[in-house]
Amino acid sequence: MVTTHKAHREQLNISMVPDALATPSDLTKAHVEAIAKAVNGLVADAFALYLKTKNFHWHLSGVHFRDLHLLFDEQAEAIFASIDLLAERVRRIGGTTLRSIGHVQALSSIADDDEAFVPAPEMVKRLMDDNRRMVAAMRAAHAICDDGQDVGTASILENLIDETERRVWFLFEVHQGMQTA
Numbered sequence: 281m282v283t284t285h286k287a288h289r290e291q292l293n294i295s296m297v298p299d300a301l302a303t304p305s306d307l308t309k310a311h312v313e314a315i316a317k318a319v320n321g322l323v324a325d326a327f328a329l330y331l332k333t334k335n336f337h338w339h340l341s342g343v344h345f346r347d348l349h350l351l352f353d354e355q356a357e358a359i360f361a362s363i364d365l366l367a368e369r370v371r372r373i374g375g376t377t378l379r380s381i382g383h384v385q386a387l388s389s390i391a392d393d394d395e396a397f398v399p400a401p402e403m404v405k406r407l408m409d410d411n412r413r414m415v416a417a418m419r420a421a422h423a424i425c426d427d428g429q430d431v432g433t434a435s436i437l438e439n440l441i442d443e444t445e446r447r448v449w450f451l452f453e454v455h456q457g458m459q460t461a
């Protein structure tokens with residue numbers, strides 16, 4: 281059966297956890313649902329930003345090629361590593377997490393970037409903006425964890441916020457260098 285994008289989105293947002301996957305937790309059901317929803321959004325964003333960062337790693341051109349090619353790869357690796365940390369955290373508190381590329385698409389708030397060519401400074405700017413959005417989304421998820429006293433997820437998010445801010449810092453400085461070069 282073909283489902284519409286909206287129907288698909290609704291279907292994937294339903295937080296029904298099969299009994300076999302209901303990991304016991306002392307967190308309340310409402311908190312588990314709220315935390316899983318926030319963190320699953322971050323998992324989807326991380327998948328989308330991983331691919332966008334690799335896209336720019338692969339389709340880069342210009343005088344800054346070597347530096348940016350390596351920087352984008354390093355950042356993509358770190359983003360990729362965050363996916364499993366976040367998804368398994370959702371499972372540890374008794375939620376379910378992402379299952380497919382369609383699921384990523386339904387939950388991600390990172391816009392696709394399918395342009396045939398993006399100039400290098402623009403790539404840096406777009407990645408900086410997306411990473412900034414991710415920091416804000418992580419901070420919002422952290423507040424939801426605080427509400428539910430979920431210190432485990434909060435502590436993972438604290439490290440990931442720091443890592444993401446480091447990416448923003450590097451991209452910001454690289455972008456400034458490109459403006460004045």
Ligand SMILES: [Fe+2]
Nearest residue numbers: 337338349353
């Ligand atoms: Fe590569």
